[in-house]
Amino acid sequence: MKAALIQQSFTAQKAQNAARSEQNIRKAAQNGARLIVLSELHNRLYFCQSENPAFFDLAETIPGESTEYFGAIAKALGVVLVLSLFEKRAAGLYHNTAAVIEADGSLAGKYRKMHIPDDPCFYEKFYFTIGDLGFKPIDTTLGRLGVLICWDQWYPEAARLMALAGADILIYPTAIGWDPSDTPEEKSRQLEAWRLVQRSHAVANALPVISANRVGLEKGQDGLGAGVDFWGHSFICGAQGEMLAEAGLENDAILYADLDFERTEKTRRIWPFLRDRRVEHYGDLTKRFIDRG
Amino acid sequence: MKAALIQQSFTAQKAQNAARSEQNIRKAAQNGARLIVLSELHNRLYFCQSENPAFFDLAETIPGESTEYFGAIAKALGVVLVLSLFEKRAAGLYHNTAAVIEADGSLAGKYRKMHIPDDPCFYEKFYFTIGDLGFKPIDTTLGRLGVLICWDQWYPEAARLMALAGADILIYPTAIGWDPSDTPEEKSRQLEAWRLVQRSHAVANALPVISANRVGLEKGQDGLGAGVDFWGHSFICGAQGEMLAEAGLENDAILYADLDFERTEKTRRIWPFLRDRRVEHYGDLTKRFIDRG
Numbered sequence: 001m002k003a004a005l006i007q008q009s010f011t012a013q014k015a016q017n018a019a020r021s022e023q024n025i026r027k028a029a030q031n032g033a034r035l036i037v038l039s040e041l042h043n044r045l046y047f048c049q050s051e052n053p054a055f056f057d058l059a060e061t062i063p064g065e066s067t068e069y070f071g072a073i074a075k076a077l078g079v080v081l082v083l084s085l086f087e088k089r090a091a092g093l094y095h096n097t098a099a100v101i102e103a104d105g106s107l108a109g110k111y112r113k114m115h116i117p118d119d120p121c122f123y124e125k126f127y128f129t130i131g132d133l134g135f136k137p138i139d140t141t142l143g144r145l146g147v148l149i150c151w152d153q154w155y156p157e158a159a160r161l162m163a164l165a166g167a168d169i170l171i172y173p174t175a176i177g178w179d180p181s182d183t184p185e186e187k188s189r190q191l192e193a194w195r196l197v198q199r200s201h202a203v204a205n206a207l208p209v210i211s212a213n214r215v216g217l218e219k220g221q222d223g224l225g226a227g228v229d230f231w232g233h234s235f236i237c238g239a240q241g242e243m244l245a246e247a248g249l250e251n252d253a254i255l256y257a258d259l260d261f262e263r264t265e266k267t268r269r270i271w272p273f274l275r276d277r278r279v280e281h282y283g284d285l286t287k288r289f290i291d292r293g
Numbered sequence: 294m295k296a297a298l299i300q301q302s303f304t305a306q307k308a309q310n311a312a313r314s315e316q317n318i319r320k321a322a323q324n325g326a327r328l329i330v331l332s333e334l335h336n337r338l339y340f341c342q343s344e345n346p347a348f349f350d351l352a353e354t355i356p357g358e359s360t361e362y363f364g365a366i367a368k369a370l371g372v373v374l375v376l377s378l379f380e381k382r383a384a385g386l387y388h389n390t391a392a393v394i395e396a397d398g399s400l401a402g403k404y405r406k407m408h409i410p411d412d413p414c415f416y417e418k419f420y421f422t423i424g425d426l427g428f429k430p431i432d433t434t435l436g437r438l439g440v441l442i443c444w445d446q447w448y449p450e451a452a453r454l455m456a457l458a459g460a461d462i463l464i465y466p467t468a469i470g471w472d473p474s475d476t477p478e479e480k481s482r483q484l485e486a487w488r489l490v491q492r493s494h495a496v497a498n499a500l501p502v503i504s505a506n507r508v509g510l511e512k513g514q515d516g517l518g519a520g521v522d523f524w525g526h527s528f529i530c531g532a533q534g535e536m537l538a539e540a541g542l543e544n545d546a547i548l549y550a551d552l553d554f555e556r557t558e559k560t561r562r563i564w565p566f567l568r569d570r571r572v573e574h575y576g577d578l579t580k581r582f583i584d585r586g
Contacts, residue, residue: 114571135577154566156497161574161577164583165583193496200449200493203490270412273447277448278408281454282454284454285457286572286576289459289567
């Protein structure tokens with residue numbers, strides 16, 4: 001099964017972004033990709049650089065405008081799409097949500113981002129309510145997709161729960177970048193940490209991983225701060241964490257990899273980690289911290 | 294605080310192994326190391342390549358011969374030592390146990406390997422009962438040591454539980470190697486997977502990691518099989534997973550790194566993963582698998 005991810009930069013024009021994404025999706029499909037993953041919140045500039053109540057206007061329902069637009073493309077091309085959308089669920093209730101579109105254009109399922117960050121220029125806790133659908137893979141004709149989103153990528157718990165629920169693959173639409181004022185050394189450490197923690201989820205669970213990041217410097221839309229320099233470097237790795245395809249800082253990169261879900265079985269036979277988990281001693285993982293005394 | 298690890302090859306002569314280890318410990322201490330970590334089961338050849346009831350004679354009590362021998366060295370040099378021993382607990386009850394020796398020569402505590410492997414040439418389930426002390430860091434004058442052992446390194450759960458219990462550092466005495474008949478590509482994937490999964494524990498928990506491996510080809514002591522080619526490549530990494538010191542395949546390598554436990558606080562301020570864990574959704578981590586229907 002050939003999978004692809006699209007690494008893209010974005011502008012303030014939603015229609016322009018969607019058209020670029022469509023162009024990239026069509027190209028990926030022409031090249032044989034059957035599963036295509038877009039980066040996080042791919043309809044827009046990354047609006048979470050400031051807390052602005054007006055930006056809630058950017059949200060949409062699921063199903064809604066984007067699932068319809070991209071659903072038609074998925075159906076026309078016969079591909080499964082992983083979208084990342086700003087979901088309006090009810091008045092005052094919004095989520096950061098991935099929507100998986102089946103190859104017939106229907107909505108296969110959605111995942112609401114469970115771990116929500118909140119750091120300078122990533123004020124997501126203002127916009128997004130924590131997900132309440134849990135860590136459940138989404139079944140498609142291509143397999144059971146363990147879709148997670150960005151900040152989730154730092155949590156081995158999320159990857160493990162997807163694996164325990166039978167995921168065939170882990171997928172991370174992402175929007176991560178550098179603070180432009182960081183030193184080159186710090187930037188390098190952050191990028192490498194990001195790559196290796198996601199590759200480690202592949203290793204620990206013997207699952208392939210697709211991580212699709214944004215790319216390019218985006219100034220805050222309220223003119224605050226120096227912006228975020230989204231660092232690209234999207235990648236696809238195999239069930240032992242080995243790199244299969246890797247981008248740099250280029251715009252509109254499309255990465256491809258042929259994925260064989262049978263490798264999970266083969267890899268788990270030589271490294272049967274699931275067999276030896278000491279589940280009776282894992283109860284404290286549900287604690288915030290193990291306080292003393 | 295300067296830490297060191299000793300990567301060593303071993304022979305069938307226990308006294309010779311201990312003398313080499315002592316020499317390496319003295320050298321590390323002379324070079325300023327205050328914490329010194331040895332590799333897994335450093336008194337002996339790796340006897341778990343076959344299942345032989347006679348090999349239980351190799352076990353010792355803790356405290357016992359080795360804690361006395363190395364305790365005297367620790368006291369003389371004023372260093373904290375992490376030993377890895379074959380523990381005899383009672384008739385027919387044995388563990389793979391790390392013993393931490395305080396700088397005054399006393400036993401600071403022990404950790405019994407919780408995840409026990411069992412693969413061709415690594416028949417550990419025959420020799421070692423699963424640990425029953427849980428994932429508890431060991432307090433020393435140098436800090437709270439999150440000591441784990443080899444196979445534990447593949448389990449993000451173990452690293453996380455040590456971090457939640459307040460560990461300042463993760464330490465892995467290890468005995469991992471290649472099947473000599475594996476292809477170069479497979480060997481390379483395995484080595485890289487091993488490195489990145491441990492570095493990812495540093496990233497996910499913002500803790501430094503010390504991983505001390507054996508090195509060199511050891512034929513099975515019962516003349517069975519091609520042996521295990523212990524792959525060395527011991528390393529020390531910092532709280533963002535960045536490599537601080539790294540060995541190759543050399544015998545008797547001593548690696549050093551200056552560790553600053555304050556970096557954990559600094560790193561967790563920019564990447565506050567512990568803040569956002571969705572503990573109320575982690576209950577299924579205590580399941581073997583999440584079966585359907």
